[in-house]
Amino acid sequence: xxxxxxxxxxxxxxxxxxxxxxxxxxxxxxxxxxxxxxxxxxxxxxxxxxxxxxxxxxxxxxxxxxxxxxxxxxxxxxxxxxxxxxxxxxxxxxxxxxxxxxxxxxxxxxxxxxxxxxxxxxxxxxxxxxxxxxxxxxxxxxxxxxxxxxxxxxxxxxxxxxxxxxxxxxxxxxxxxxxxxxxxxxxxxxxxxxxxxxxxxxxxxxxxxxxxxxxxxxxx
Amino acid sequence: xxxxxxxxxxxxxxxxxxxxxxxxxxxxxxxxxxxxxxxxxxxxxxxxxxxxxxxxxxxxxxxxxxxxxxxxxxxxxxxxxxxxxxxxxxxxxxxxxxxxxxxxxxxxxxxxxxxxxxxxxxxxxxxxxxxxxxxxxxxxxxxxxxxxxxxxxxxxxxxxxxxxxxxxxxxxxxxxxxxxxxxxxxxxxxxxxxxxxxxxxxxxxxxxxxxxxxxxxxxx
Amino acid sequence: xxxxxxxxxxxxxxxxxxxxxxxxxxxxxxxxxxxxxxxxxxxxxxxxxxxxxxxxxxxxxxxxxxxxxxxxxxxxxxxxxxxxxxxxxxxxxxxxxxxxxxxxxxxxxxxxxxxxxxxxxxxxxxxxxxxxxxxxxxxxxxxxxxxxxxxxxxxxxxxxxxxxxxxxxxxxxxxxxxxxxxxxxxxxxxxxxxxxxxxxxxxxxxxxxxxxxxxxxxxx
Amino acid sequence: xxxxxxxxxxxxxxxxxxxxxxxxxxxxxxxxxxxxxxxxxxxxxxxxxxxxxxxxxxxxxxxxxxxxxxxxxxxxxxxxxxxxxxxxxxxxxxxxxxxxxxxxxxxxxxxxxxxxxxxxxxxxxxxxxxxxxxxxxxxxxxxxxxxxxxxxxxxxxxxxxxxxxxxxxxxxxxxxxxxxxxxxxxxxxxxxxxxxxxxxxxxxxxxxxxxxxxxxxxxx
Numbered sequence: 001x002x003x004x005x006x007x008x009x010x011x012x013x014x015x016x017x018x019x020x021x022x023x024x025x026x027x028x029x030x031x032x033x034x035x036x037x038x039x040x041x042x043x044x045x046x047x048x049x050x051x052x053x054x055x056x057x058x059x060x061x062x063x064x065x066x067x068x069x070x071x072x073x074x075x076x077x078x079x080x081x082x083x084x085x086x087x088x089x090x091x092x093x094x095x096x097x098x099x100x101x102x103x104x105x106x107x108x109x110x111x112x113x114x115x116x117x118x119x120x121x122x123x124x125x126x127x128x129x130x131x132x133x134x135x136x137x138x139x140x141x142x143x144x145x146x147x148x149x150x151x152x153x154x155x156x157x158x159x160x161x162x163x164x165x166x167x168x169x170x171x172x173x174x175x176x177x178x179x180x181x182x183x184x185x186x187x188x189x190x191x192x193x194x195x196x197x198x199x200x201x202x203x204x205x206x207x208x209x210x211x212x213x214x215x216x217x218x219x220x
Numbered sequence: 221x222x223x224x225x226x227x228x229x230x231x232x233x234x235x236x237x238x239x240x241x242x243x244x245x246x247x248x249x250x251x252x253x254x255x256x257x258x259x260x261x262x263x264x265x266x267x268x269x270x271x272x273x274x275x276x277x278x279x280x281x282x283x284x285x286x287x288x289x290x291x292x293x294x295x296x297x298x299x300x301x302x303x304x305x306x307x308x309x310x311x312x313x314x315x316x317x318x319x320x321x322x323x324x325x326x327x328x329x330x331x332x333x334x335x336x337x338x339x340x341x342x343x344x345x346x347x348x349x350x351x352x353x354x355x356x357x358x359x360x361x362x363x364x365x366x367x368x369x370x371x372x373x374x375x376x377x378x379x380x381x382x383x384x385x386x387x388x389x390x391x392x393x394x395x396x397x398x399x400x401x402x403x404x405x406x407x408x409x410x411x412x413x414x415x416x417x418x419x420x421x422x423x424x425x426x427x428x429x430x431x432x433x434x435x436x437x438x439x440x
Numbered sequence: 441x442x443x444x445x446x447x448x449x450x451x452x453x454x455x456x457x458x459x460x461x462x463x464x465x466x467x468x469x470x471x472x473x474x475x476x477x478x479x480x481x482x483x484x485x486x487x488x489x490x491x492x493x494x495x496x497x498x499x500x501x502x503x504x505x506x507x508x509x510x511x512x513x514x515x516x517x518x519x520x521x522x523x524x525x526x527x528x529x530x531x532x533x534x535x536x537x538x539x540x541x542x543x544x545x546x547x548x549x550x551x552x553x554x555x556x557x558x559x560x561x562x563x564x565x566x567x568x569x570x571x572x573x574x575x576x577x578x579x580x581x582x583x584x585x586x587x588x589x590x591x592x593x594x595x596x597x598x599x600x601x602x603x604x605x606x607x608x609x610x611x612x613x614x615x616x617x618x619x620x621x622x623x624x625x626x627x628x629x630x631x632x633x634x635x636x637x638x639x640x641x642x643x644x645x646x647x648x649x650x651x652x653x654x655x656x657x658x659x660x
Numbered sequence: 661x662x663x664x665x666x667x668x669x670x671x672x673x674x675x676x677x678x679x680x681x682x683x684x685x686x687x688x689x690x691x692x693x694x695x696x697x698x699x700x701x702x703x704x705x706x707x708x709x710x711x712x713x714x715x716x717x718x719x720x721x722x723x724x725x726x727x728x729x730x731x732x733x734x735x736x737x738x739x740x741x742x743x744x745x746x747x748x749x750x751x752x753x754x755x756x757x758x759x760x761x762x763x764x765x766x767x768x769x770x771x772x773x774x775x776x777x778x779x780x781x782x783x784x785x786x787x788x789x790x791x792x793x794x795x796x797x798x799x800x801x802x803x804x805x806x807x808x809x810x811x812x813x814x815x816x817x818x819x820x821x822x823x824x825x826x827x828x829x830x831x832x833x834x835x836x837x838x839x840x841x842x843x844x845x846x847x848x849x850x851x852x853x854x855x856x857x858x859x860x861x862x863x864x865x866x867x868x869x870x871x872x873x874x875x876x877x878x879x880x
Contacts, residue, residue, distance in 0.1 A: 059492075107330065110331045337720075340561070
């Protein structure tokens with residue numbers, strides 16, 4: 001069995017929990033309060049900037065020249081999507097862009113950056129994979145369930161269910177499978193654990209958007 | 221005004237919230253449930269190991285030779301304290317040592333490691349400072365308030381209120397003040413922000429021990 | 441005076457030595473022995489791969505989102521040029537591509553990678569600048585001096601004297617000037633020193649191609 | 661066969677070249693010109709400072725807590741030895757301590773720092789090993805050959821032939837063997853290659869001291 005199949009099995013329970021979350025279900029139904037969607041978009045932009053940095057660090061540490069190129073382009077893509085969010089949703093919803101990262105957003109990006117900078121590079125590749133793969137799976141699930149006609153979030157839903165994104169995700173999975181073949185069983189387990197951790201933080205990110213999370217220590 | 225004074229002013233509101241937390245107040249009163257203290261000690265051991273790594277990374281990036289030596293010794297100290305916890309409290313309370321880091325513990329150490337690896341080294345020095353300084357201030361506060369005679373946590377309370385720890389903290393503060401003098405106003409602000417973030421994560425760490433935090437995505 | 445002007449003044453003596461080198465003068469005259477040119481191209485491909493990694497690491501550590509994007513694209517460019525060398529000169533000259541880096545090549549890329557990974561990011565930006573700026577200056581000098589008609593290296597000479605490369609270089613200089621404005625005098629000096637070191641290693645790289653450098657410890 | 665035996669076999673030809681070098685032979689004979697010894701000591705102090713940083717970075721990235729502690733103490737040791745050089749030989753020989761690193765010194769430390777920061781941590785452990793192991797072997801060789809009675813370098817020679825240093829080296833080798841057991845064949849080869857590269861740079865360092873190396877680009 002390929003590494004990606006094993007890793008997915010280990011993390012699938014989290015995927016199941018994500019698609020059952022109220023944020024996802026209300027996105028599908030089109031009933032998600034606009035303020036929660038706005039909150040999510042603003043945090044997503046903050047997330048993507050750091051995700052881009054993590055991908056660039058992996059590019060800088062990848063063994064194969066082709067992977068340097070692949071992760072460089074993934075990084076470029078993340079920053080371009082971040083800019084696109086500003087040019088589209090930030091405009092549409094009149095988002096100020098002055099938000100600070102929530103604990104969930106900052107936690108997730110701190111995990112990605114520390115892993116990309118310090119861990120075995122194959123483990124770092126596995127850590128950033130959920131943002132490709134879970135997103136695609138969740139995107140496909142939402143796309144398959146939603147009613148296009150009267151859903152205010154149709155445009156957003158289309159983005160992550162497209163063929164272009166699917167090819168990107170397939171490449172990211174392939175690279176991880178290649179990388180895993182040069183790893184011991186123990187190192188492959190470390191990769192799977194990093195993947196699972198990324199999936200948990202995906203869950204936390206959606207959850208924090210639903211809760212419109214704030215810094216408890218500042219408010220209490 | 222020295223950098224450390226400015227930074228403390230920015231973060232003092234968090235210190236005030238920390239000393240008012242139920243975990244701290246019940247430590248002082250000696251009424252803290254033992255299972256919460258055990259939970260805290262186990263996470264603290266996990267924290268210290270990563271804190272030691274972050275300090276070693278700063279040693280590897282410090283500009284002055286003396287600071288390489290200082291942070292190397294800080295790192296050694298953190299790992300030695302971690303071992304001491306195992307030899308003392310882990311034994312006394314029969315703690316298995318098989319716990320995984322809570323989200324709060326993992327978040328805090330991911331922040332320290334990513335900052336130590338990637339940020340301007342002076343900012344990294346400021347990010348690790350709360351674990352010295354806040355701990356001493358909280359330790360002194362607890363020591364000043366508690367009744368020694370019948371408090372089951374007296375031994376622990378004595379540790380962070382000692383003269384030896386005070387000298388360590390004074391050195392860590394001095395180094396940050398030295399480092400700040402070679403920084404622009406903007407860089408000093410980044411240092412103060414990293415210090416404040418560390419203080420918030422100190423709050424979160426105590427809070428998570430009180431809540432005996434678990435991974436929501438795994439349980440729900 | 442802008443940082444780049446100051447830095448150029450500090451390093452100009454090395455530029456003057458580079459354009460006087462036999463490798464450069466024989467490139468201009470078209471008399472450079474083909475084996476030396478082949479040797480140079482092969483090492484240049486090895487260099488560009490690591491240069492791309494260093495640029496990606498800087499992308500991962502840059503403060504401004506725009507700079508993350510810029511250095512990501514610089515990195516992508518370096519790897520693409522490396523591939524182009526394989527597809528063109530490696531073919532033309534029947535280069536095997538199995539060479540190992542010379543000491544000069546390995547030294548230069550070790551300097552770039554350690555600086556990109558560990559130094560203040562502004563200093564890292566200055567360290568990679570010579571490969572843009574010195575190359576352009578040397579390229580312009582060669583282009584201005586050489587006889588197109590019977591020079592076997594005309595195609596190569598045209599590459600670094602083009603408008604496209606000039607725009608890339610202008611952007612890399614502008615970013616360094618921007619970055620320097622957020623630095624203290626001492627930090628700007630560290631940037632200039634890193635730039636000068638990069639220029640010296642450019643000299644060493646040309647020199648090693650002329651000498652067709654080998655690993656002395658292996659041969660003696 | 662243990663990893664260290666395999667790695668030594670791969671690199672032994674360099675060890676053989678090192679002990680035949682004029683610098684070593686004249687150290688043994690006591691005929692080494694004092695200006696060359698002074699030059700070496702001054703560069704060694706510059707080297708040790710960066711070696712200490714590389715060891716601290718490995719401490720920050722090691723998987724096992726015990727190894728974090730070991731490399732932290734190695735790092736501390738390197739910086740303490742560096743200080744000792746200042747307090748002894750710098751005084752005795754009236755060395756100013758204002759020297760800049762030679763190309764050989766800067767090359768070697770750039771290799772160690774880039775590897776410590778970016779490579780798989782087991783490979784980084786192998787890269788720093790020659791400075792322990794080759795030094796001990798060369799030290800033992802010199803100690804076994806020299807005449808104590810009238811050798812002006814006796815004190816220095818005693819340092820690296822002592823039991824204390826031998827135990828340090830044995831620990832560094834053991835850690836690498838432990839680390840290698842968690843690596844694939846290909847990763848073990850990468851470790852051996854990094855070890856061999858370190859040995860070559862040991863050779864280059866001695867060679868540069870004999871040549872009293874300067875920066876060619878600055879002087880020509």
